[in-house]
Amino acid sequence: MSDPTPLLEVIAVDADDARAAVAGGADRLELVSSMEYSGFDPSLETFEAIRAAVDVPLRVMVRRRDGFSAGGVQGVAELVHTAEALRRAGADEFVLGWLDPDGTVDVEAVRAVLDALGGAKWTFHKAIDTAPDRAAVYDAIRKMPGLDTVLTSGGFKASGDGTEVLRAEAERERELGGPRVLVGGGLTREALPGLRAAGLNAFHVGTAVRVSGTWDSPVDAEKVAVWRQQLG
Numbered sequence: 001m002s003d004p005t006p007l008l009e010v011i012a013v014d015a016d017d018a019r020a021a022v023a024g025g026a027d028r029l030e031l032v033s034s035m036e037y038s039g040f041d042p043s044l045e046t047f048e049a050i051r052a053a054v055d056v057p058l059r060v061m062v063r064r065r066d067g068f069s070a071g072g073v074q075g076v077a078e079l080v081h082t083a084e085a086l087r088r089a090g091a092d093e094f095v096l097g098w099l100d101p102d103g104t105v106d107v108e109a110v111r112a113v114l115d116a117l118g119g120a121k122w123t124f125h126k127a128i129d130t131a132p133d134r135a136a137v138y139d140a141i142r143k144m145p146g147l148d149t150v151l152t153s154g155g156f157k158a159s160g161d162g163t164e165v166l167r168a169e170a171e172r173e174r175e176l177g178g179p180r181v182l183v184g185g186g187l188t189r190e191a192l193p194g195l196r197a198a199g200l201n202a203f204h205v206g207t208a209v210r211v212s213g214t215w216d217s218p219v220d221a222e223k224v225a226v227w228r229q230q231l232g
Contacts (some may be wrong), residue, residue, distance in 0.1 A: 033046065047090075076109045095122065105141075124141050
């Protein structure tokens with residue numbers, strides 16, 4: 001089987017970001033708000049504005065508090081309400097994931113939200129990078145309905161440092177029919193050759209493609225285009 005075309009996913013917080021990312025060649029967008037907290041769910045108005053602005057797949061964050069706790073019974077109820085509202089607004093791909101205090105997957109919270117999503121595609125996000133047993137996370141989520149992606153740096157601050165972990169996980173999940181590994185977190189263009197040589201083919205970027213390299217500056221279409229050209 002030939003290697004699939006590399007996926008480039010870009011974080012967008014508004015319609016201007018979305019248009020710039022797509023103009024530069026992004027294949028898919030992750031929609032978030034409040035990046036000072038590593039991303040909460042966007043408002044319905046922001047989702048609708050972005051959906052009207054671009055015609056690429058949109059993965060919408062479902063997350064309402066800092067860290068990776070679902071927030072107990074009340075927190076899960078809020079997450080389900082958010083998921084239902086986004087689904088009604090037309091969102092059909094999502095990003096989510098929570099851990100229990102011991103670092104294992106909060107299966108009850110994840111399943112409660114998945115019930116509201118009705119089989120939609122979704123990414124288990126970087127909660128995995130704080131889990132003490134990464135293999136147990138994959139085992140807990142691999143067969144959950146709709147899961148097709150895990151976003152991870154391999155557990156390192158910089159994704160390039162996690163290349164060997166990412167290689168092993170991507171190979172294992174391909175063999176098991178599990179999710180695609182989406183590399184993200186401290187990702188640089190300098191790390192791409194090594195990651196590509198290791199068989200990784202999906203990449204997620206945020207500040208690396210922003211004008212000033214910070215969250216308070218917009219997505220730069222030219223920077224996205226450089227990443228797109230390097231990935232092919």
